[in-house]
Amino acid sequence: MSTAPKHIVAFPYQAWGHARPLINLTAKLVKLRNINVTLLTTNDFYDRAVSELARSFVPGEEEFAKRIRIVSLGDSQTFAFHRIDDSFKATWEKIAAGEALVCAKSAVQFDALPPPQAAIVDFFAVKPIRAIQEISGKSVKIYSWIPGSTYAVFYLFGPDKLGGRGDIIAKVEAEVKRTGRPFEEVAGELAFIPKGEIVKVPALPPMYDYEYYPQDFPVPMELAIAIFPYVFQTMESCDGALLITAEPYEPEAVAAVKSWYAETGRPAYVCGPLLPPTSATATAKEKQQSTEAVEIQEFLDSTLKISGEKSLLYISFGSLFWPVKTPEQIWAFLDVVMERGIPFILSHASPMAVVPDEIKEKVKAYGKGLLSPWSPQQTILEHPATGWFLAHGGHNGVTEAVCAGVPFILWPFGGDQPMNAVHISEQLKVGYELIEVRTGPAGLHQIYRNGRTPKGTIEALKEEARDVLTKAYGPDGAEKRQRLAALTHAATREWEEGGSALRDVKAFLEKL
Template sequence: MARLHFVLLPLPSWGHVRPLCVLAGRIVSEGDEIVVTVLMAPNLLEKARAEVSRQFSDGHEALKRIRIVSMFDLTETQIFQLTFLVIKPFAETYPAAYEKLHLEKPITCATTGTNIQCRSYSRGHHHGCDSSPVPQMQATRALSKTTQIIAWVTGGASTIIRLFGPESMGGLGNFGEKIDAEAKRTGGNPVEIGDKIFRHTDGTVVNIPGLPPMYDYEFFPQLPFDAPVAPIVRGGHVFLMGCDGVIISTAEAYEKESLDALESWLASLSKPFYALGPLLPPTFGTNLQIGQDDSKFKAFLDEMLSQHGEHCTVFISFGTVFWPTVYEYVQEVVEALLEKKAHFILCHASPFAKISDELRTRVENSGIGMLTIWSPQQFILNHPETGWFLTHGGHGGITESLSSGVPLICWPFDADQPAAAKHLTQNLNVAFELVEVRTGLGLTTPSYGSERVPRGTREAVGSEMRGVIDEMRGENGKEKRKNAERMKVELRMAWGERGPAKVAMRAFLAKCT
C-alpha cells in the first residue's frame, strides 16, 4: 500500500474523541505504511493516548505510527469548562499546525513539549474532521487543493438525515438559506432567527427513513441548555456540502435502512460514504480487568452477582454533560429502585449534577446502590451482573450497551437522543423509554401513534419507573434482553474479515490510494 498520512481532528468532547481513537487504530492496522496524526485538545490528550494504547498489545509497532499532538496548552482542570474553552483556540492554532504537517516540518506538542518528525510520511494527505469545523476546512483548502477532507460523524444516520438532509427525507434542508432569507425579510439577528427556526414545531409528522413516524415536537423532549444551536447546525451543513466524503461511526446492524438512505443521498452529491461502526477496542468485552483505583466497582458487582445472580443491576449514566433539569425526578427514580430492591450504580459526572446529602445517605445505607462521579462504563456494561443501562441515549453509550448485550432504559434530552429512543424501543425492541420525565415540547402532547399525554409530575415519574422495573423482570424484559443479545452478536461480526465495517474500511483506504 502507498504511504498514507491521515490527520484527524476531533471535536474536543470525549464522546467524539473516544471512537476516533479506535478509528486511528483500525486505520494503521491496515498497513505498515500508514501514519495517523491526531490534533487533540489538551484536556483530552492523556485520555486519548490511553485509549489508543488499548487498541494494541504493549510495545506494538503500530503505536509509533499514531501521533497525538496538542496544538496549545491550558492550565484549567475543570473538564466541562475545557470542553467549551478549547473550541476557540483549537480553531485559532490549527492553521499553523497543519501547515507544518503539510510542509513535513517537525511539530511540537504544546502540552508535553515532545517534537514529532513528519518527514517521509505526508504523501497523500487525508484529513478527517468532525462534522462542523468550517474554519479548519477553509484553512486546509488554503494550504492544499489536493488534500481530501473527510467528514467524521459520530451519531446515528437518522439524525444526520434530520439535521442536514433534504426535506423530502424528513431533513431540515438548507438551513443556512432559510436563516438568510428570514433575516433579510425581517432584519433580525441570524442566530436568534436560526434557533427559532430550528426549535419551531407545529405538530408536523416527520418521516425519516429507518425511523418510526414522529411529531416534530418529539425531537425536543427536554431542553437542558439555553445555548444557541443554529451556528452548529448551519456549520455542519456547510461542512458536509464542502467535504470530499463521509465516515460515520454507526453500524449496519444497528440502522441499515437509515444508513442506506443516507448513503443514497450522499451519492447523489458525489460524496463517498463509509459506515465504520461499531468503533470499539478489538478486545471489547473480553478483558474485564480494571485498575486498582476502580476495584470498588468490581467488588460491588461481584457481591451483587453472588447474592442475586446475573442481570440484576441497573447502570445509570447521562454522560459527562447531560443531567435532568428536575432533580426530584432523579430522586423519584432512585426511590423506585430502592423500593423495588433493584441494584444500581448511579454515575453523576455532569457539572450540573446534584445529589442531596439525604439521598446519598439513603443509597449508601441501602446495600444495593452505589453513587459515583466517574465509572468504568465498558467494564460495568460487560460484567454479568449488569442487566440494564438507564441512559440519555448518546450514540457511544448505545453502541457500548448493545455490543455488550445489555438492553436500555431511555431518558432522552436533545440532539440525536429522541430519535435513538424511538428506534431502540419501536424498531429494535431493546429498550424502554421514560415518558413522564419530559420537560420540553413533548410534555403536554402525545407521541405519534399514542394517546398517552405525560402528566409531568413526580408522582407520575415514580409510577412509570416502578412499572418499568416490573416489566424488566417479566416477559417483556426477557424479550428485550434476547434482542439485545442478538444485536451483540451482529455488532461484533461487523469487523470480521468479511464484516460490513471491515469491507467499508478497505474500500475507504483503496479510494485514498
Template structure:
C-alpha cells in the same frame, strides 16, 4: 521478547480531529489504532488539553508489548489553546483556531510541539486525508485554505445514523430539509439576530408526525424532550453542522450497519447523490490484550465497581442491574428529575450504577448520602462502560438523549 515484523514505511498521512467530547474522541482513538494496524499509515491525532492523558490511555488499550512499531505510527498532539484549558464543546472557537495553527505546520513540514508533553513531533509528509468532527466547520475551512495539494475531508459522525437524518437530510431522504435560507431571509427582513431566528425556525414544532428511517413514527416535538446547555445556541450550531455536511468529501458513521440498516442506507444514498461515500465503521471498541485493564484504569472506582458487579450478580442474579450513563459533557438543566428517578429506582430495590462525567454534573450531598445508605447503588464520575455492558448482571441501560429545546407545554402530557 517476541520478534516484531518490520512495519513498511508509511506512504499515507491521515489527520484525525474530534470535538471536545469524550464520546466523540474515544472511538476516534480506536479508529486511529485500526488505521495503523490494518493500513500501516501515519496518523496525527489532535486532541484537547483536558483529554491528553485519556487519549494516550485509550490508545494503549489497542496495543500490546509486541505492537510498539504500530503504536509509533500514531502521533498524539495536544493542541495549544493558550490559557483556555477547560472543556468548551459548544463554542470551541479556540479549539478550531489551535487546530488551524497546528495544521499549517503539518502542511509546511514544520515541527509541532505537543502542548501537554512539550515533546517535539517531527515533520513527516503533508496530510493526505483529514477525518474531523462535523462540528468543526472552521477546521474544515482551514484544511481547504492551507492544504497545498488535494486533501479529502471526511466527516466524523459519532452517533446513530437516525440522529443525523431528520435534522440534516433533504426531505426526499427523510429529513426536514435545509433551513439555512429561511433563517437568513427572515433575519435580513426583520433585523433580528441570526441566533434568535435560527432557534425559532429550528424549534417550530407543529405536532406533525415524522418518519425517521429506522425509528418508529413520532410527533415532531418528541425530538426535543428536555432542555440542555445548548439552549439559545442550537439553531446556529445546527447550521454550522449543515455547512460541514455540505462541504465534506464523505462521511464516517460510528455505528453498526446491521443494527441500523435503513438509516445507514438512507445516508449512503443521500451522499451518493453528490458522488460522496459513506462508511459505517462501528462499533469501535479496543480489542488489544490491554483492553479490559486499560479501561478499568481510567475509572475513578474500578475495584469498587468490579466487586459491586459480582456481588450484585450473586445476590440479585443475571440481568438485574440498571446502568445509567451520562456523557462527558452534557448534563440536564433540571437534574432534580434524575434524583426523582433514582428515588423510584431505590424504592423498587433495583441495583444501579450512575455514571456522571460531565463538568456540569453536581450531585447533592443528600443524594450521595441516600445512595450510600441504600447500599445497592454506585455514583461514579468515570465508569468502565464496556466492562459493565458486557457483564451478565447488566440488564437495562438508561442514557441521556441530547436534544436542544423543551417542546411547548401544550404538547406535553
C-alpha cells in the same frame, strides 16, 4: 520500490462520544495499512485519549501504536470551541507545510511528517473544516466524521427530500434579507424552535418536530448558532463521510445516507462498532480512566455473588448530559430503584451533575448502590452482574450496550438520542423509553406515534418507573434481552471478514 506511508489527520470535537470511536478507528487503520495518523485533541481529553488508544494494542503490537501521534491543541472549555478552532488552524498550517508539531499537554515534539492525504474531521468542526479547505485546497480529502445515530442525520442535518431541513443558512439569509430581522434571531428560530410539524425520515415512525427536544437542557445559543445551521453546508462541502454506527443496528438509515452521498459521487463509509478488542490490556487501560475502578470491580463481583446474574442496573447519561433543571427526577427514579431492592451504579460524569450529600447518605445506607463520577463503562456492561442500562441514548453508549447484549431503559435529552430511543423501543423492541421524564415546552407535547401526552409530575415519573422496572425484570424484559442477542451477534461480527465495517474501511484506505 517501497512507498512512503500515507498520512491521515483525525480531529473529533471534544465530547467523549465523538472522540472515543474515532480514537478506536485510528487503531484499526494502522493495523490495516502502513499509514501514520495524527490525532488532534485537547488538554482536557489528552490523558483519557492516550489511555483509550492503548486499549487497542496488546503486547507485540508496539509498532502499530507508534504510528499514531496524539497531539493536544491546548486548553478547552465545555461549549467553548473558539480557542480550539484557532489552535487547529495554526496547527494545520504546520501539518500542511510538513513541519514538526509540539503537543500542548505533554510538551513532546513530534518529527515532521509529509502533508496528509486525508482528514477525518467532526462534522460539528465547521471552522476547522474551512481552515483545511482554505490552506490545503483540494490536495487533502476531507471526510465528515458523523459521531452519532445515522437516523439523526436526516432531520437535524439532512436534505429536504430525506425529511431534513436542508440548507438552513441559505434559508436564514433569505429570511433576514426579506424581514430585516437579526441573523441570530432567525437562525435560532429556524434551527431550534419546533413548530408542531410532522417529521418523516427514512425508516423511522413519523414524529412531531418537538419530539426531537424531549428535555429542557441548557445549550448556549451563541454556540449552537455558530455550529448547527452550518452542518449541512459543511457536510456537502466534504469529500465523503464516515458513519460510526454498526450497519446491522440501522441498515435502512445507512443505505439512505449512502444513496444521498452517491448522488454527488461521494462515498459514505460505515465503520462501527468502534470498540477496543476484548483483552486484559483493554480492561486495564479502561479502568485507569476511573479513580473508582477498583471499588466498582469489587461492587460488581459482590453484586454477582449476592444478587446474581443480570441483576444490576447501570445508570449513565454520558460525559455531558444530566437533568440539570430537574435533578429531582433522577433522585425520584433512584427512590423507586431502591424501593424495589435493585442494585445499581450511577455514573455522574457530566460537569453539570451535582449529587447532594443527602443522596450520598441515602445510597450509602441502602448498601446496594454506588455513585461514581467516571466509570469504566465497557467493563460494567460486559460484567455478568449487569442486567439493564438506563441511559440517555447517545450512540457511543448504545453501541457498547448492543455489543455487550445489555438491553435499555432510555431517558433521551436531545441530539441523536430521541431517534435511538424510538428505534430501540418501538422498532427493535430491545428496550423501553421513559416518557414521564420529559420536561420543558417541547418535551411535554403530545407524542405523535401513540397520542400520549406526558403529565410531567414526579408522581407520574415514579409510577412509570415502577411499571418499566417491573417489566424489565420480568418476562417482558427477558423477551427483549433474547431479541437483542441476534443484533449483538450481527454487530460484533462487523469487523470480521464479510462484515460491512471491515469492507468499507478497507475501501476508504484504498482511496488514499
